Structure formats: structure tokens, C-alpha cells
Amino acid sequence: MQKERLQKYAELIIKCGLNVQKGQEVIIRCGLDQPDFVAACVEECYKRGAERVKVEWSYMPVSKLHYNYRSLESLSEFTAVEKAEWERKVEKLTCLLWLDSDDPDGLNGTDSEKISKANQARFPFIKPFRDELENKYQWCIAAVPGKEWAKKIYPDLSEADAVEKLWEDILLCSRVDGDPVKAWEEHNANLAKRCKCLNDCRFDRLVYRSANGTDFTVGLNPKGIFMGGGEYALGSNIYYNPNIPSEEVFTTPMRGRAEGKVVSTKPLSYQGKLIENFWVRFENGKVVEVGAESNEELLKNMVSMDEGAAYLGEVALIAHNSPINNTGILFYNTLFDENASCHLALGRGFTNCLEGFENMTNDECEKAGVNSSMIHVDFMIGSADMSITGITADGREVPVFVNGNWAI
Ligand code: ZN
Secondary structure, three states, X not given: OOHHHHXXXXXXXXXXXXXXXXXXXXXXXXXXXXXXXXXXHHHHHHHOOOOEEEEEEOOHHHHHHHHHHOOHHHHHOOOHHHHHHHHXXXXXXXXXXXXXXOOOOOOOOOOHHHHHHHHHHHHHHHHHHHHHHXXXXXXXXXXXXXXXXXXXXXXXXXXXXXXXXXXXXHHHHOOOOOOXXXXXXXXXXXXXXXXXXXXXXOEEEEEEEOOOOOEEEEEEOXXXXXXXXXXXXXXXXXXXXXXXXXXXXXXXXXXXXXXXXXXXXXXXXXXXXXXXXXXEEEEOOEEEEEEEEEOHHHHHHHHOOOHHHHEEEEEEEOXXXXXXXXXXXXXXXXXXXXXXXXXXEEEOOOHHHEOOHHHOOHHHHHHOOOOOOOOEEEEEOOOOOOEEEEEEOOOOEEEEEEOOEEOO
């Protein structure tokens, strides 16, 4: 890939994505796949005045060895070093960039139950720090091609060609060519218009139907608002874009109000394994039944991670006719696939989707219907024939999606 285009991409991520400010600390989490690109991002951070940039490299085959050889007790430990690192994040409001290049099923052959149990054991130690940081720091998820990931999408190409093709896809979906900063400003303005339109409707609930078997109603939060694109870090008012790319408008639904069945339309990569052709049934907001053609046990595991894992945390709307979906590519990666399809997320909701959240504690947000959980996992349900009808509290029905695309 041309150096100049990658340089523009790195600038976009650090300027529009993280919006790193003078004196800030940054952590970059990444694989070993694109070290030169990681270096370009580090340099951009420093050019913008970052005080300290720390790169946390990982390599899936090594992660796999840890999961396989270490005992549950060892994997569950929350060490003094980790505690000190979290304390520093809270003190410095460290920016976090995640450059995803993971193999979508690179952890096949690991014990999912062991990994889940270790995460469950560690969560009570991590939660207070995460609550403390919520909405206050800039973070961004973007992607770079990994060899295994690229070959998963393009099995017929050589490894080098597959990686090059995936670079093209990533740069196209991320609006890197031309003037990316301007493109993102326009894109954010369009998403904001869409949100305003939905927020003015004040829907009480959304009803989804598709020929694939989706027949589902989700209750929206009376104080909830739809958001999309960039957002402001609480306290500092720094505008940043948490996802590059991003096409969604989303809100946090009302905990306890979801009925019926949703059928997935894309595979889900979770804990390094693919859950495929699955469905989920809700009663009173809670998952009561699931089924999957592959990795059904993992899906069952996921919805029982904690009490909130069986409740919804996100409702996101994306037209079937969207730039990412129009590439026709199945990415096997949530950052891309979630932005190509209407989706829901199980687990933690978004407190900043509540009006007045700035003056509310986390407990108050939970009482107002925002779900709390250690997980937040998006899964895709949009289809070409999907209809979504918005229903207001006084029973007025408004078509929101017709044949997979926006109707308002
Ligand atoms: Zn989403």
C-alpha cells in the first residue's frame, strides 16, 4: 500500500478518531501485522503533542498458548501491576486506540468456558475503574489488515494480494481518499441530521420484521436519544470519533422491554471464534432461548456471562444500502459488519444516550433502564427485506425502514 495513503489514514485516526491533545497519554493496542503503520500512528500522536505513547503488542498464537497452558486460577488473577495501570488511566484519562487485525477465528481450539470464567473472575476488579472512566476519555477502534484475517475474506488470493485488497477495503470504508477530515465532518453532520429526525419522533418502541424469521419488538428508553458519529468526552469537551469507519445511529434501549425472535444475518466473531447462523429469543427484555449452527455453546456462554449479558445494551440502525454493505464483502469483523447492517448488542448499555446523563451517577442511569454488564457484543440482524416500524406512546405507527432502507 502506498505510503502517502497510509500516512493520511494514520493522521485521520489520530486527529479525527482519537483527537489527541497536547500533554495527553495514549495507549495503542495492536497485533504484529502492521508495525510500520503502528509507528506512523505513534509519530502522529507525538506530533500532536502527546506526552507518552505506549504500544501494547499482542500475537494471537501466543495468547492461545496462555489460554491453553495457564490454569484458570492464574488467568483469573488481577495483578498489582494491572491495578497500577488502571489507576494511571483514571488519573491521566489515557486515550486508547485499538488497531484491530485479529484473525476472526484465531482462538479456535481454546477452552471458551475457561476464558469466560477468567473474565468473570477479573471483572469485579476492573469494573470500578471502568465506571470511573466512562465517557471521560477519548478512544477509537480502527482496523489494519492481518494475514489470517485477509485470507479469511479472500481465500482465493495469495497472502500478499489478500492483504493489499483488505487495505483497499479498509481505506475505502474509512473515507481516507480525497480530504478525509472534511469527508468526516460532512459524514458526522449527516449522521447528526438522521439522529435529530429520529429523536423528534419520540418512539416508544420499534417493531422489526424480516422473511428470515425476525419478528421482534424492542422498547426504547423515554429519556433515550439516538447518537451517531463523533461524540464529546465528558468534562473536557474534546470531540472524537470512537469508530472508524462508522455508519450507524444507535441508542440504548429500555432494559426489560424486548419480545420475540431475531435471526442473525452475519457471523459473529466472539472470543476469537465464529458463531454462525444463530437466533435469539427474548421475553420481558431477557434472552430466554438461543440457537446456532456453529459454536452454540459459546453463544450460550456469552449470554450467561453475568445477569446483564442476557439483556440488550444497544439498538443500531444502518441502511442496507450503505457504503460498507455495498462493497458486498463479509468482513468477519464486527467493526465493519456492524456498520453494514442493523444490529443489536447484548450487555452493557450507553449511559451517554440518556438525556441529562452528565448529572447522573451510573446507578441512576441503571435505574433509568440502561443495562449493565461486563460484555457488550454487537450482532447483525439487518436484511434486504427488513421492515422497522416506530410506534409512539399514543399508538401512532411510522415506517422507519422499508425493504432494508430508511423510510423517514
Ligand atoms: Zn453499534
